[in-house]
Amino acid sequence: MFPYERIIIIEKESKIPIYRQIAIAIINAIRNGTLKAGVHLPSSRELAKTLGVHRKTVIAGYEELNAQDWIIIIPRKHVSVSEHIPLLKPQKWNTSTNTLSFENSFNLPFKTIDKYPEKSNNVTVCEAIVDDGHPDVRLSPIDELLKTYRAYTSRNHTIKDAHLGTEQGTVKLRDELTKYLSETRGLHISSENILITHGAQMSIYLSSRLLLNVDSNIIVGKPNYPLANTTFEETGASLIEVNVDEYGIDTAAIEKICKKKKITAVYVIPHHHYPTTVTLSVERRMKLLELSHQYSFAIIEDDYDYDYHYTSSPYLPLASAGHSGNVIYIGSFSKILDPSLRIGFMIAPKNFIEQCTAYRKIVDVGGDGYMQNALSFLIKEGELKRHLKKAKKIYHQRRDFLDTLLQDKLSKYISYTVPTGGMAIWIKIRPDLSIIKLSSNTKLKIIRIEEVQNAFRFGFASMNEKELDQTVDLLKTELQKLENKI
Structure with a gap:
């Protein structure tokens, strides 16, 4: 024993x-x-x-x-x-290997400062919008955040604090995050392991520009987060797609690829994969870490909606396990507070964070120090935890309510699996009905579709029960029109 x-x-x-x-x-x-x-x-x-x-x-x-x-x-x-x-x-x-993981140096090749691409967004205004999984801003503690923000802009000592260290993130926010991530995600880090960014996408961009080049191979899931794929491709790296099934990304397929060619990095969304919402199984989590050590590739772990898991407590991140320092962990507050509030973070060994900070200064000299310090206050006072507890309960109820609506009103048109967490349901449309035609409707804007799988993401968190009911009714009407044209 x-x-x-x-x-x-x-x-x-x-x-x-x-x-x-x-x-x-x-x-x-x-x-x-x-x-x-x-x-x-x-x-x-x-x-x-x-x-x-x-x-x-x-x-x-x-x-x-x-x-x-x-x-x-x-x-x-x-x-x-x-x-x-x-x-x-x-x-x-x-x-205690997990307490030492980020004390290691990042010992894989990575480059320093290089070019950066530009991106654009197209926004369509219409009768109903099905987002791909946004929080409900009406539930967010934005009022408390802004109240603190305003107070910080009128005090001499807080004005000074807001202008110090914003290239990497204010000391106050990084110190609070050190404690918060230890308690909630089992990450044993110091403030030197943290870079505050303008959301998860900036973290993906910075890590890819330092890690990848024309000689690199990066493995991603299929299907995957499109902006991540674009970011990786623009470095000149070769993108290798590996199927994602109900247990997450196929690690057996990754192992076969590793035996044939050198892999620089694997991008993975283990908690609720985007777009299909599946959770990476424990067995595959262990296998991926083992393969990273064996074949010396980096893991870029995108954990954008860690806090919303409904069947149990959230799975501990891959980054919380014992590893040799080759895991780059990415998170965001945009999925907690408001998509337009662009505050995210990257966790990595100190030497990698230093180079990311240097590279980021070319693109952006720093974030909003007042907002970062106001957020640190919400974390310190427990306001963020209280909000998450309330939001998690409400989003859980909305997921179940949408599940009932879909079964009652759309079961003849669609198929889906209820996700264990997250803020969206991945819905596949009947093969004889076109997701392209459905999404081109002027009354209905669907943010995330997948033509190959004839599927789309239905973000439920941002809608109350009345709004969910109205949106499902609109979907039913449009699907019936498509069916009648067959």
């Missing part, structure tokens, strides 16, 4: 609930090979006694692990580590 009291260290003063501390400790033990696939874990009663906690706390931790497919629970028999976890080499119990 493993000495679980050495594997699971309970920190009662931590803001992380004890059941999640237990779950995270067991995940880390599986990741580093201490707990092998198929190994039986102690009963909830035995583990509770060993750790000195209530049995219900252990049960909650086990249920969390089971929901994320790390363990298998067979009632009244046993609890065991999933058989699908790859075999890994054990490490010493007192070695």
